[in-house]
Amino acid sequence: MATVVQRPPQSPPADGTPRRVQAVGSNAHLGHVAEEISQPRWIEGLLLFAIAAGLYFWVGYRTVVDDGIVVFDALDRLARAYMVWHNEPPKLAAIGFVFPPLTTMVFLPLTIVKPLATSLVALPLASSLFGGSMVVAMNRLLARCSMPGLQRWPLLAVFALNPLLVFYAGNGMSEVVYLALLTFSLYCFASWMLTAQPRFLIAAAMVFSALVLLRYSFGILALVISVLVVVGLSRRGAADDEAEGTLVTFLAPIVYAFGVWILFNWLIVGDPLGWLGGSGAFAVNAAQAGSTSGVTVVDVLGRLGELALGVFGLGIVVVPALIVTAIAKRDEMSWWLAILALVSVAVIGAGALIQQDLDPLAMRNALPVLIISVAGAGWLYRVLPSLRTVIWLGGLAGLVLTALGSWNAMKTYPFQGQEQAFTRAISSGADQHGSNSIGGYRVGTRPEEQMAAYVNAHVRGRSTILADNAQTFGVILLSGRPQTFFDRVDRGDGRFRQAVLRPYGRVGYMLMARQASGDLVRRRYPTTATRVAAGLGPVFETERYLLLKVPARDPRRTRGAVAAGGGQVGGQARGSDATPSTGTAAP
Amino acid sequence: MAIGGGGEPVDDATFYRRLARHAGLEFVILDEEAEADLGFAEVNPLAARLLTEELCRHFNMLPIAYRDSVVTVAACDPFDELAIELATTLMASEVELVLAEPDDVDHAITRTFGPLRPPNFEDLGPAPSEAPRLGDLLVAGGVATDEQIDAALREQRRDGLRLGEVLLHSGAIGEPDLIAALAEQLQMPVLDLRDGQIDADVVKRIPEPIARELRIAPIAEDETTLYVAVADVLSTGQLEQLEAHTDSEIVASLAAPSLIDEILEAAYSGEHIDLAINDLRERLPESSAAVVVTPGQKAFLVGIGLATAIGFVLAPRATAVVLVGLASLFYLSTSFYKFRLVYKALGHPYEVQTSDAEVDALDERGLPVYSILVPLYKEAGVVPALVAAIEGLSYPKAQLDVLLLCEEDDEETMHAIDAMALPPHFRLIVVPDSQPKTKPKACNYGLMLARGEVTVIFDAEDRPDADQLKKVILAFSKSKPNVTCVQAKLNYYNPDQNLLTRWFTTEYSMWFELLLPGLDADGAPIPLGGTSNHFITSRLRELGAWDPYNVTEDADLGIRLHRAGYRTAMVDSTTLEEANSDLGNWIRQRSRWIKGYLQTYLVHMRNPPQLLRQSGFKGFMSFQLLVGGTFIFLLNPIFWLLTTLFFFTHAGFIQAMFPTFVFYLAASMLFVGNFVFLYLNVAGSIQRGLFGLAKYALLTPLYWGLMSVAAWKGAGQLVVKPFYWEKTEHGLHTSGHAEPAAPQPRRAAAPAPVQAEGRASDPERTPQPAGRS
Amino acid sequence: MTSDDATRPDEPDTSFVPDETAITPPHPLELALRSGLRYSALRDVALDPRLLLYVALELCERETVLPISVGDDVLEIATARPDPDLGIVEARFPELEIELVLAPIERISELQDELKAAL
Numbered sequence A: 001m002a003t004v005v006q007r008p009p010q011s012p013p014a015d016g017t018p019r020r021v022q023a024v025g026s027n028a029h030l031g032h033v034a035e036e037i038s039q040p041r042w043i044e045g046l047l048l049f050a051i052a053a054g055l056y057f058w059v060g061y062r063t064v065v066d067d068g069i070v071v072f073d074a075l076d077r078l079a080r081a082y083m084v085w086h087n088e089p090p091k092l093a094a095i096g097f098v099f100p101p102l103t104t105m106v107f108l109p110l111t112i113v114k115p116l117a118t119s120l121v122a123l124p125l126a127s128s129l130f131g132g133s134m135v136v137a138m139n140r141l142l143a144r145c146s147m148p149g150l151q152r153w154p155l156l157a158v159f160a161l162n163p164l165l166v167f168y169a170g171n172g173m174s175e176v177v178y179l180a181l182l183t184f185s186l187y188c189f190a191s192w193m194l195t196a197q198p199r200f201l202i203a204a205a206m207v208f209s210a211l212v213l214l215r216y217s218f219g220i221l222a223l224v225i226s227v228l229v230v231v232g233l234s235r236r237g238a239a240d241d242e243a244e245g246t247l248v249t250f251l252a253p254i255v256y257a258f259g260v261w262i263l264f265n266w267l268i269v270g271d272p273l274g275w276l277g278g279s280g281a282f283a284v285n286a287a288q289a290g291s292t293s294g295v296t297v298v299d300v301l302g303r304l305g306e307l308a309l310g311v312f313g314l315g316i317v318v319v320p321a322l323i324v325t326a327i328a329k330r331d332e333m334s335w336w337l338a339i340l341a342l343v344s345v346a347v348i349g350a351g352a353l354i355q356q357d358l359d360p361l362a363m364r365n366a367l368p369v370l371i372i373s374v375a376g377a378g379w380l381y382r383v384l385p386s387l388r389t390v391i392w393l394g395g396l397a398g399l400v401l402t403a404l405g406s407w408n409a410m411k412t413y414p415f416q417g418q419e420q421a422f423t424r425a426i427s428s429g430a431d432q433h434g435s436n437s438i439g440g441y442r443v444g445t446r447p448e449e450q451m452a453a454y455v456n457a458h459v460r461g462r463s464t465i466l467a468d469n470a471q472t473f474g475v476i477l478l479s480g481r482p483q484t485f486f487d488r489v490d491r492g493d494g495r496f497r498q499a500v501l502r503p504y505g506r507v508g509y510m511l512m513a514r515q516a517s518g519d520l521v522r523r524r525y526p527t528t529a530t531r532v533a534a535g536l537g538p539v540f541e542t543e544r545y546l547l548l549k550v551p552a553r554d555p556r557r558t559r560g561a562v563a564a565g566g567g568q569v570g571g572q573a574r575g576s577d578a579t580p581s582t583g584t585a586a587p
Numbered sequence B: 001m002a003i004g005g006g007g008e009p010v011d012d013a014t015f016y017r018r019l020a021r022h023a024g025l026e027f028v029i030l031d032e033e034a035e036a037d038l039g040f041a042e043v044n045p046l047a048a049r050l051l052t053e054e055l056c057r058h059f060n061m062l063p064i065a066y067r068d069s070v071v072t073v074a075a076c077d078p079f080d081e082l083a084i085e086l087a088t089t090l091m092a093s094e095v096e097l098v099l100a101e102p103d104d105v106d107h108a109i110t111r112t113f114g115p116l117r118p119p120n121f122e123d124l125g126p127a128p129s130e131a132p133r134l135g136d137l138l139v140a141g142g143v144a145t146d147e148q149i150d151a152a153l154r155e156q157r158r159d160g161l162r163l164g165e166v167l168l169h170s171g172a173i174g175e176p177d178l179i180a181a182l183a184e185q186l187q188m189p190v191l192d193l194r195d196g197q198i199d200a201d202v203v204k205r206i207p208e209p210i211a212r213e214l215r216i217a218p219i220a221e222d223e224t225t226l227y228v229a230v231a232d233v234l235s236t237g238q239l240e241q242l243e244a245h246t247d248s249e250i251v252a253s254l255a256a257p258s259l260i261d262e263i264l265e266a267a268y269s270g271e272h273i274d275l276a277i278n279d280l281r282e283r284l285p286e287s288s289a290a291v292v293v294t295p296g297q298k299a300f301l302v303g304i305g306l307a308t309a310i311g312f313v314l315a316p317r318a319t320a321v322v323l324v325g326l327a328s329l330f331y332l333s334t335s336f337y338k339f340r341l342v343y344k345a346l347g348h349p350y351e352v353q354t355s356d357a358e359v360d361a362l363d364e365r366g367l368p369v370y371s372i373l374v375p376l377y378k379e380a381g382v383v384p385a386l387v388a389a390i391e392g393l394s395y396p397k398a399q400l401d402v403l404l405l406c407e408e409d410d411e412e413t414m415h416a417i418d419a420m421a422l423p424p425h426f427r428l429i430v431v432p433d434s435q436p437k438t439k440p441k442a443c444n445y446g447l448m449l450a451r452g453e454v455t456v457i458f459d460a461e462d463r464p465d466a467d468q469l470k471k472v473i474l475a476f477s478k479s480k481p482n483v484t485c486v487q488a489k490l491n492y493y494n495p496d497q498n499l500l501t502r503w504f505t506t507e508y509s510m511w512f513e514l515l516l517p518g519l520d521a522d523g524a525p526i527p528l529g530g531t532s533n534h535f536i537t538s539r540l541r542e543l544g545a546w547d548p549y550n551v552t553e554d555a556d557l558g559i560r561l562h563r564a565g566y567r568t569a570m571v572d573s574t575t576l577e578e579a580n581s582d583l584g585n586w587i588r589q590r591s592r593w594i595k596g597y598l599q600t601y602l603v604h605m606r607n608p609p610q611l612l613r614q615s616g617f618k619g620f621m622s623f624q625l626l627v628g629g630t631f632i633f634l635l636n637p638i639f640w641l642l643t644t645l646f647f648f649t650h651a652g653f654i655q656a657m658f659p660t661f662v663f664y665l666a667a668s669m670l671f672v673g674n675f676v677f678l679y680l681n682v683a684g685s686i687q688r689g690l691f692g693l694a695k696y697a698l699l700t701p702l703y704w705g706l707m708s709v710a711a712w713k714g715a716g717q718l719v720v721k722p723f724y725w726e727k728t729e730h731g732l733h734t735s736g737h738a739e740p741a742a743p744q745p746r747r748a749a750a751p752a753p754v755q756a757e758g759r760a761s762d763p764e765r766t767p768q769p770a771g772r773s
Numbered sequence C: 001m002t003s004d005d006a007t008r009p010d011e012p013d014t015s016f017v018p019d020e021t022a023i024t025p026p027h028p029l030e031l032a033l034r035s036g037l038r039y040s041a042l043r044d045v046a047l048d049p050r051l052l053l054y055v056a057l058e059l060c061e062r063e064t065v066l067p068i069s070v071g072d073d074v075l076e077i078a079t080a081r082p083d084p085d086l087g088i089v090e091a092r093f094p095e096l097e098i099e100l101v102l103a104p105i106e107r108i109s110e111l112q113d114e115l116k117a118a119l
Helices: A042-066 A072-086 A114-118 A122-144 A149-160 A163-168 A175-195 A198-212 A218-235 A240-269 A297-310 A313-329 A332-355 A363-383 A385-412 A419-428 A446-458 A469-479 A492-501 A520-524 A528-533 A555-564 A569-574 B012-023 B053-059 B081-091 B102-113 B134-140 B146-159 B163-169 B175-186 B208-214 B236-246 B257-283 B295-314 B316-347 B356-361 B380-391 B411-419 B439-449 B468-478 B499-522 B537-542 B553-563 B583-604 B608-626 B628-649 B652-657 B660-687 B691-697 B700-720 C028-035 C049-053 C057-063 C087-092 C105-118
Strands: A465-467 A509-513 A537-541 A545-549 B061-067 B070-075 B094-099 B216-221 B225-230 B249-254 B370-376 B400-407 B426-431 B454-457 B483-492 B533-536 B567-577 C065-070 C074-079 C097-102
Touching: A042 A122, A042 A149, A042 A163, A042 A419, A072 A114, A072 A122, A072 A469, A114 A122, A114 A469, A122 A149, A122 A163, A122 A175, A122 A363, A149 A163, A149 A385, A163 A175, A163 A363, A163 A385, A163 A419, A175 A198, A175 A218, A175 A332, A175 A363, A198 A218, A198 A240, A198 B316, A198 B660, A218 A240, A218 A332, A240 B660, A240 B691, A297 A313, A297 A332, A297 A363, A297 A385, A313 A332, A313 A363, A313 A385, A332 A363, A363 A385, A385 A419, A446 A469, A446 A537, A446 A545, A465 A469, A465 A492, A469 A509, A492 A520, A509 A520, B012 B094, B012 B102, B012 C049, B012 C065, B053 B061, B053 B081, B053 B102, B061 B081, B061 B102, B061 B134, B070 B081, B070 B102, B081 B094, B134 B146, B134 B163, B134 B175, B146 B163, B163 B175, B175 B249, B208 B216, B208 B257, B216 B257, B225 B236, B225 B257, B236 B249, B257 B426, B257 B439, B295 B316, B316 B499, B316 B608, B316 B628, B316 B652, B316 B660, B356 B468, B370 B380, B370 B439, B380 B400, B380 B411, B400 B411, B400 B439, B411 B426, B426 B439, B439 B537, B439 B553, B454 B468, B454 B537, B468 B483, B468 B533, B468 B567, B483 B499, B483 B537, B483 B553, B499 B567, B499 B583, B499 B608, B499 B660, B499 B691, B499 B700, B533 B537, B553 B567, B553 B583, B553 B608, B583 B608, B583 B628, B583 B700, B608 B628, B628 B652, B628 B700, B660 B691, B660 B700, C028 C097, C049 C065, C049 C105, C057 C065, C057 C105, C065 C105, C074 C105
Parallel strands: A465 A509, B070 B094, B225 B249, B370 B400, B370 B454, B400 B426, B483 B567, C074 C097
Antiparallel strands: A509 A545, A537 A545, B061 B070, B216 B225, B454 B533, B483 B533, C065 C074
């Protein structure tokens, strides 16, 4: 019989889906750690964000853009961020190497769009975005503390409307950025404590790596937290391995952030640790305060007391309560919050004592303590279920009193940055341009605007105005044309200093801040006499700035060459102040 | 003496004792209370059940013992020919008759079957349901003990399998015993074909898929009849169909299933190996890596090369800037994408979750046959550990179909397997010697013989979690119907051996704990890991299975599966493997992985619009960034070199290549992107609870350096020897890992040197963790 | 099959027994006398169905015989004829002596019917 050979088909005829086996049990996709209160839904967060950011932006726009209450630190950062994109050539180094770099970098996305920066809208815009984020983070934190929405929202409202926060959430300063991040990191720590999920620790660590680049002193808090982590883990009997791995996880991003910063400073500035000693203030718009002398512990404690009442009043009650709870209930997170609050206060005081300067006692520096205090109140709410109503009512009242205290302190506290003008603007709605504010500030940017307008109208060419951008940033930014200026960013400090010494033929003008002692141009030509001697003629001046015309050739050199029979670089430098000048006519 | 003999009628005892003597038979007393009496015979309850109750009652007889194929039957009528004939036939045994009193027999019947029920004479005929039970036969034959039968019956109640299978797979009985018992039960002759030569043409009279499904093999034929070896009785319908198909009368004889498999395998091995090698290439040539670069791709690449060259001549700076910019953008996108996947996965368990309770509650009676493919090459030493690992799996053994795939020239491993006399759910499959000698080819070959509805690949030194198979079954049941593959997580059991294994482990932790689950959640194609991927067998076959020309066939299959509209899910179960601890060995392995990824990229980018259409935008982008991301390892050294040069020389030409925006991009990648990735490795370790590895994860940039070395090696090979399978040695791990068994040295012998020589069945999955400039 | 005379040396000569086709069968007593076998009218026989295990009912009917008793070594079988074919019984019980007793055919049939009814 003939055989039929069949090539087997590729797959057997059977339909191959395996028999579905009836699974028993609950829905296993719900593998998360159960939480008492579900986290706020995204729509709630979005709504809160929109409301808070909108409010902050509106207040910020009114006070900054309309009323002229521009904090010059913020203006400086904004100008630097602007120059990162629009300088000629664009330079990342415009960020600068003294201030924490993220204070500038947060503006980077906004300054790509020129008008946002030159109109100063970027200041309230950036701040309000972070202000909104701060409120959202606080909402999550309170929810994590099992506080239901109806109790959360009133508390949040009073918190968010604290006048000091409103001011900083709209003025472009970096404070609100780190407050938002600090709030979020506290949320992460609380979540980590409650769920033991590593992702919260990871997120907290990454947030802290940003925090230290916003304010170096957060490094100290990071160290304190590291100790707390290790102590906490060993108290819970974790293996050494776990403590080590957890510590590595937390510290790695922070150490890395510092490491990169040190590397940059070393490579670009040549001084790896130069940023540690950097001075903070560029009070171009303030009378130069004489150096404070003889700061005593008593002074500092007194001021800290004022700050407590004026900024973090809630903490006066919450921190002792946290300590009592920590001891009574052996609660780790209560320890954390109490210690973090106390360390934050101590850092402010120690800073003032070490620097022998009361500037660190500025109101804004105490804001982190306010955040920690609110978080502490939330945590107490969670760990003391029987006292929830009391804690909630106390928290609400505390926040109201804190807000009132802040309003009061803003009007009177000596170490501040135009908070007083802000209170005036809010209560009267009046334009603050040209007014004075505690700390020797002249409010407003009219002098910058006038100079910028003049430059834009009369000066052509690139890199033709020699200017120390660390002092004249306001003019540079408001002119919108950084390419016109030859500043410290363009070719680095070295070339800039050379140009200050020998501007002739290199630049057509010099711009200096009239009162800022830090202005390198002004330092070189501090008096009319020196300027006249150097052949520099005033072209235009405003309340704060002076624009000088630079001759094509060094008048002294011309004469010196006749006298000495040849030009010499060294001689120029040595004789700069001594040589009388005939001056040159202004155009 | 009066007529009528003994006057008083004698009692039964006397009567039947005398009758027995007269008939030359033994007389027995079955009454258990007369145990001490002469002639007492114990009734073996299992033997007693060799005949049905009805028959016993009808003929008042009872089988009472079984020995050496002879059944002792107690009866009252020594010459009831019908009864004797029926008993002989039904029990398929010689019958030795003994005589007993009718009441005695009757009581014994009642003791055996219970009190008399209304008789149903319709059932008296020898219907199949009346056949003696297998367990009884086995016990009666002394093959199995009552305890074994009881245990098997308990297991049978749990898993719903046939008693014979349960006994066989538990090792209680051997295949010949079972077949002999079945033959008795089914009244069929048994074939022993071990030495017979069977004509392949005859075997092929019945199409292979049918033969495999029915487990039958034609063995001989004459003009009118086809003689078929069967593993089990065929139904009338099946017989009729076979007769219609073959146009012959079918005469079936029993044979051992393994023997039938061997017959089929011998007849079809040539076709199978041909299919294993060429099926994909012939059926889906566009999916086969047999061609490295298609003419269209060649033209494209040459075009790009030319354009670049011209660009460098005409506008060198602009060209360099464009290239650097594109590369930086690619870096940034890849990093962002991976970070997103990983961060998502950090917070949510995207694997299909299966609890222990669910696994315990799984009804074993519903479990499908599960095929386990284990490619082996020159690794006789690991066979015991492998068998232990598989025997340790919690799954009904009779539902396991373990195929140990040995290459024809690997006698050592085959001997080792033979020597272990493994239970019948293990099958030694000899893969005919042929090129390319790769793992995917062996797996394809095995797949054709696989009987399971689900098929998984394990490597020889793998240690899967004991409940992995059940978890996968649960995962399939919980997943959408288009989920075709379930990938278990892989990790290593020797992370602490040295720095390399620590890095390797952190990389795997990140890849399998975070990145793949992230992909899973995204519905993006998952490049499979080379082992512990569990497939629905029929769909795997439909897809053309593995590409024997691709050296990372696993990753390729994952993409192909996705393009076909199927999905892969991750399951929360881990298989432990041995991490490569030797640098040279590691580079070889990694270079193959990277080469394979490049192969896979080229294969799937032959028709980008089609890929886009099939995978969707998300899938397409994911493929570009993840599989295409391999190119980053090639770019890394270039960027590292430029960065280093710049820092030390501030060379102008380098600065010129990085205009503002490109520079910002590159700088943020350098300082933020790199750290983020390094940190994700830390996160992966912490997530898996490997806290001790966190600090080593911080050194990962050095590991990226090694990856780039491997990448360039792999890329070079793609040009020179595209199908060469860089073998990986195993067993380099020597520290005190004792559970479940220390891996043995593997693959020390040199492989056959041809293209694609030395195929290895190593843990060949292919992660692509991130590294950048 | 016929009974094997050679195995029964004491058995009377039966060569004179008339043809079976004779119109009137001889009386069993007459046959008994003629053949030297015992005769019984089977009046007080106690029926024992168990005896059918020695001689199956079927055989009884066919050969018109009836087992009527069994002793240690002897099986008594009533028969209507002096020469029933009992080869099968002899074969099955080779050690057993078979003693034939002639009896009236009607009585044997009657008893057979009784037995059947009793079964």
